[in-house]
Every structure is written in C-alpha cells, then in structure tokens.
Amino acid sequence: MLAHLLLLVAPAQVTDPVLAAMMRAERRVEVAQDETNALEDSPAAARVGQALFYNSSISSNGKVSCATCHEPSLGFTTREPLARGVGLTERNAPTLLDVSRRRWFGWGGRNDSLWSQAIVPLLAPQEMGSSAEQLRRALQAQPELGRAWTKVHGESAVSDDVLLAQAGKSLAAYQRRLVTGRSAFDDYARALRDKDAAAQAQYPPLAAQGALLFFGRAGCRSCHVGPEFTDEEFHDLGLPPVRGRKPDEGRREGLRLLAADRFRADSAFSDAPRGLRAQELAFLAATDDDWGRFKTPSLRNVTRTAPYMHTGQFGTLQEVLRFYSTLEGAAPRGHHGETVLKPLHLTEDELKALEAFLQTLEGSLPPDELLRPPVW
Ligand code: HEC
Ligand code: HEC
Incomplete structure (x- = not known):
C-alpha cells in the first residue's frame, strides 16, 4: 500500500521521513490558550481592541494607527521594507x-505574549509615540469607545501601567481573531494521509514537486517545521548586509528587552503569573550566539506579505529563494555564528516549484468585518 501511495506522490523521489513531515504539516490544532490574558476570548474586549487598532488619534501626531504598518489588505503588513510610523523603524512589519x-x-522575540507586545508600538516614539494619558483622552473624546471600554475594563482612572495592560489585552483579543482558513497544502497533506488519490490529484503538480524539495533535499523544514512552518526559534541566515543600516542584534537584544519588560508573563499585570508561560521564562539565558539571530517566520500566507526578511530586503519570493540557492552576498559570520545554510544550487525549474509550493500555503482571510474599524 505504501509503495502504491509513494508512486502517486512522485515516483522514486519520496522517502518516508519527507512524506511524514509533509503530513505533519497539515494544520489541525486549534489556537492554544494564553492564560496570561483572561480577556483573550471576550468578544467585547476584541471589539475594544479592534477600535484601538484602527484608531490614529492615540498616536503622538494623530496620524498613525496599528493598521498603518499592519494593513489588512496587505496581509497585515506594509509594502515598505522598513515600517514607517511617526518615524522610520528599523525592521519590516510582520504579518x-x-x-x-x-x-x-x-x-528578536522581545515579548512573551501578544498583549504585552501591543504596548511596545503604542509607546515607541518612532511607531505611535502614545501614552496612557493620550489613551485616557481618546476614551473620553470617543463616547462609543469609552462606553465599550468601561464595560470591559471598568473606569479608566487606574494607574498608567494598568491602563496600558488593559489596552494590550483588548488588542490581543482582537488579533486573536485574525485567523486564516485551510490552505490548498492542508488539503493535500490530508489527501496523503487518507491515501486519497483523487484529492491528491487536485493539488498542482508543480507545487507537489516544490513540497518534495521543501520537506526533502532543500532542508527548509529544519527551521520552517510543522503546521506553522516555524520552529519558533531564532537563526542567523547571514543575510547580505544592507547598505546604510547598522547591525541589528536580533535575539540578543530581544532577550535583554524581555528580561527588563515590566509586562512579562510573570509580572503583576499577567493573569497567570505562575502559569506555564511564566515558568518558561526561567529557562531563557542570553549567550553570544544570540547575536544577529532572528525569529523563523511562519510561511503561511507568505504570498501576501512581501517584502521579506526582518530588513524587508527581498522584494519577491523568487529573490528569497535565489538567496537560499546561491547564498550570494551572504555576510561572513563570526566564530560563534551558525553555519546552517549551504548553497542549494537549485535549477530554474526547482525555484519555480518551490514558489508554487509556497503559494499553496495561503488560507482564506478573516471575515470582512474584522478588517476595518468596528461599527458600534
Ligand atoms: C510604525 C509601524 C508599526 C506600527 C504603528 C505598529 N507596528 Fe506592529 N510591528 C511593526 C514592526 C516593524 C514589527 C517588528 C518589531 C520587532 O521586530 O521588534 C512589528 C511587530 C508586531 C507584532 C509581532 C508579530 C510577530 O509575529 O512577531 C505584533 C503582534 C504587532 N506588531 C502588533 C501591533 C499592534 C497591535 C499595533 C498597534 C498598537 C502595532 N503593531 C503597531 C511595525 C508597526
Ligand atoms: C536555518 C533555519 C532556516 C532554514 C534552513 C530555512 N529558513 Fe527560511 N527563514 C529562516 C529565518 C530565521 C528567516 C528570517 C530571517 C531574517 O529576517 O533575518 C527566514 C525567512 C524566510 C522567508 C521570508 C519570510 C518573511 O515573511 O519574511 C521565506 C520565504 C523563507 N524563509 C523560505 C525558506 C525556504 C523555501 C527554505 C528552504 C530553501 C528556507 N526558508 C530555509 C530560517 C530558515
């Protein structure tokens, strides 16, 4: 039976571990709970969060909202290599x-929860440059928002940090609803699992060839692993240096900022300061090796999120794939650097196949009413 199945997939190329990895990458698990945010599944909190997300009146110049850099029509990213808010940031906006x-x-993984992350762009001078005071003023000036806020969080006459944590938890409740649907790849992985030849035949042959490369010889799955296509770890790919940009410490800075963050999972603002997320923090230790490492991004919906990498230095998927193929311009890394990547020397056909595969990781977007400010 297995031999028969392998023949269906691609003659003579499939080895078991490759096929197994492909099947494991089907997304079947619901989003896990974040116990540090007791409001994360509250629809009322999500509405407050949605109103804040599209609200530029809480930025220092009155012009920037979360949606400025995370535009719904662009997969919640921007076209700019480096995101621009009140000022220019030093990184590309992730989806x-x-x-x-x-x-x-x-x-660089500077936050351990979605709600504590949201406080960072609110306050960062080059992003929104906001403050608790400005947030309070907006709640007074915008009656619908003010009323909705009070129902969820109570009066806004609390300490600045409590108010910021409340804003963060609402923003997280909103973002938690930004889920995408099954992808063509998920259907293919299920068809492989079910040994359903007819369903397998629905998947574009070029993408199937790309999947074999991705999970097999090209070694992509050593980092872009599992249903999320990420190991949730940090790596230094030795990306070609971008002219005029100062070196970015990546994970090293991220760990330092996380250690100093007053809204961590184990802080007084967390709803589970002794929970699992909080306990895990004890195992984080910074080493020199963290310098220049960046988080492995998920590749789901990657077609929607150009340009790519933390620098936004590659405009298209082909440019990314060509980098992995040739490692042209790759920065020499110090003695402590990882030497994980080797040039793959892919042919033009293989580059096309990999791209065709990545295109099948797109899932349907969240409903329209989540892609704009709420109607009260
Ligand atoms: C000025 C542009 C800008 C604005 C405004 C902005 N962001 Fe971001 N966002 C970024 C950039 C750039 C990053 C990457 C930051 C880093 O690596 O440190 C990011 C990262 C994130 C992440 C982490 C995603 C991940 O996968 O790691 C989340 C979540 C997020 N932003 C949500 C928000 C929310 C919520 C707001 C509004 C309160 C917001 N952003 C406002 C540019 C922006
Ligand atoms: C050693 C781990 C590792 C391997 C192997 C690897 N990647 Fe990546 N990938 C990463 C990391 C880390 C980033 C982000 C790097 C950065 O911005 O500094 C990334 C970024 C990307 C991006 C850009 C995504 C975005 O949103 O910006 C794509 C596309 C991608 N990889 C595809 C691939 C493919 C295809 C392969 C196999 C040919 C592959 N990767 C192999 C770790 C890896």
Whole structure:
C-alpha cells in the first residue's frame, strides 16, 4: 500500500521521513490558550481592541494607527521594507494573520505574549509615540469607545501601567481573531494521509514537486517545521548586509528587552503569573550566539506579505529563494555564528516549484468585518 501511495506522490523521489513531515504539516490544532490574558476570548474586549487598532488619534501626531504598518489588505503588513510610523523603524512589519499562534513576538522575540507586545508600538516614539494619558483622552473624546471600554475594563482612572495592560489585552483579543482558513497544502497533506488519490490529484503538480524539495533535499523544514512552518526559534541566515543600516542584534537584544519588560508573563499585570508561560521564562539565558539571530517566520500566507526578511530586503519570493540557492552576498559570520545554510544550487525549474509550493500555503482571510474599524 505504501509503495502504491509513494508512486502517486512522485515516483522514486519520496522517502518516508519527507512524506511524514509533509503530513505533519497539515494544520489541525486549534489556537492554544494564553492564560496570561483572561480577556483573550471576550468578544467585547476584541471589539475594544479592534477600535484601538484602527484608531490614529492615540498616536503622538494623530496620524498613525496599528493598521498603518499592519494593513489588512496587505496581509497585515506594509509594502515598505522598513515600517514607517511617526518615524522610520528599523525592521519590516510582520504579518498579524494567525499571530496568536506565535510563542515569541517581534523578530528578536522581545515579548512573551501578544498583549504585552501591543504596548511596545503604542509607546515607541518612532511607531505611535502614545501614552496612557493620550489613551485616557481618546476614551473620553470617543463616547462609543469609552462606553465599550468601561464595560470591559471598568473606569479608566487606574494607574498608567494598568491602563496600558488593559489596552494590550483588548488588542490581543482582537488579533486573536485574525485567523486564516485551510490552505490548498492542508488539503493535500490530508489527501496523503487518507491515501486519497483523487484529492491528491487536485493539488498542482508543480507545487507537489516544490513540497518534495521543501520537506526533502532543500532542508527548509529544519527551521520552517510543522503546521506553522516555524520552529519558533531564532537563526542567523547571514543575510547580505544592507547598505546604510547598522547591525541589528536580533535575539540578543530581544532577550535583554524581555528580561527588563515590566509586562512579562510573570509580572503583576499577567493573569497567570505562575502559569506555564511564566515558568518558561526561567529557562531563557542570553549567550553570544544570540547575536544577529532572528525569529523563523511562519510561511503561511507568505504570498501576501512581501517584502521579506526582518530588513524587508527581498522584494519577491523568487529573490528569497535565489538567496537560499546561491547564498550570494551572504555576510561572513563570526566564530560563534551558525553555519546552517549551504548553497542549494537549485535549477530554474526547482525555484519555480518551490514558489508554487509556497503559494499553496495561503488560507482564506478573516471575515470582512474584522478588517476595518468596528461599527458600534
Ligand atoms: C510604525 C509601524 C508599526 C506600527 C504603528 C505598529 N507596528 Fe506592529 N510591528 C511593526 C514592526 C516593524 C514589527 C517588528 C518589531 C520587532 O521586530 O521588534 C512589528 C511587530 C508586531 C507584532 C509581532 C508579530 C510577530 O509575529 O512577531 C505584533 C503582534 C504587532 N506588531 C502588533 C501591533 C499592534 C497591535 C499595533 C498597534 C498598537 C502595532 N503593531 C503597531 C511595525 C508597526
Ligand atoms: C536555518 C533555519 C532556516 C532554514 C534552513 C530555512 N529558513 Fe527560511 N527563514 C529562516 C529565518 C530565521 C528567516 C528570517 C530571517 C531574517 O529576517 O533575518 C527566514 C525567512 C524566510 C522567508 C521570508 C519570510 C518573511 O515573511 O519574511 C521565506 C520565504 C523563507 N524563509 C523560505 C525558506 C525556504 C523555501 C527554505 C528552504 C530553501 C528556507 N526558508 C530555509 C530560517 C530558515
């Protein structure tokens, strides 16, 4: 039976571990609970969060909202290589689709929860440059928002940090709903599992060839692993240096900022300061090796999120794939650097196949009413 199945997939190329990895990458598990945010499944909190997300009146210049850098029509990213708010940031804006499935937030993983992450762009001068005071003023000036807020959080006459944590938890409740549907790849993986030849035949042959490469010889799955296509870890790919940009510490800075973050999972603002998420923090230790490492991004919906990498230096998927193929311009890494990547020397056909595969990781978008400010 197995031999028969392998023949269906691709003659003579499939080895068992490759096929097994493909089947394991079907997304079947619901989003896990984040116990540090007791409001994460509250529809009322999500509505408050949605109103805040599209609200530029809470930025220092009155012009920037979360949606400025995370545009719903662009997979919750922007076209700019480096995101621009009140000022220019130093990194590319990652997608928020399926973001509540992440373990660490930010390219360097500087936050351990979705709600504590949201406080960072609110306050960062080059992003929104906001403050608790400005948030309070907006709640007074916008009656619908103010009323909805009070129902969820009570009066806004609380300490600044409590108010910020409440805003963060609402924003997280909203973002938790930004989930995408099954992809063509998920259907293919299920067809493989079910040994359903007719369903397997629905999947584009070029993408099937790309999947074999991705899970097999090209070694992509050593980092982009499992249903989320990420190991939730940090790696240094030795990306070609971008002219005019100062070196980015990546995970090293992320760990430092996380250690100092007053809204951590084990803080007084957390709803589970002794929970699992909080306990895990005890095992984080910074080493020199963390320098220049960045989070492995999920590849689901990657077709929607150009440009790519933490620098936004590659405009298209082909450019990304060509980098993996040739490692042209790759920065020499120090003695402590990982040497994980080797040039893959892919042919033009193989590059096309890999791209065709990545295109099948797109799932349907969240409902329209989540892609704009709420109607009260
Ligand atoms: C000025 C542009 C800008 C604005 C405004 C902005 N972001 Fe971001 N966002 C970014 C950038 C850039 C990153 C990557 C940051 C890093 O690596 O440290 C990011 C990262 C994130 C992440 C982490 C995603 C992941 O997979 O790691 C989340 C969640 C997020 N932003 C949500 C928000 C929310 C909520 C708001 C509004 C309160 C917001 N952002 C406002 C640019 C922006
Ligand atoms: C050693 C781990 C590792 C391997 C192997 C690897 N990647 Fe990545 N990938 C990453 C990391 C880390 C990033 C982000 C790097 C950065 O921004 O500094 C990334 C970024 C990407 C991106 C850009 C995504 C985005 O949203 O910006 C794509 C596409 C991608 N990888 C595809 C692949 C493919 C295809 C392969 C196999 C040919 C592969 N990767 C192999 C770790 C890896």
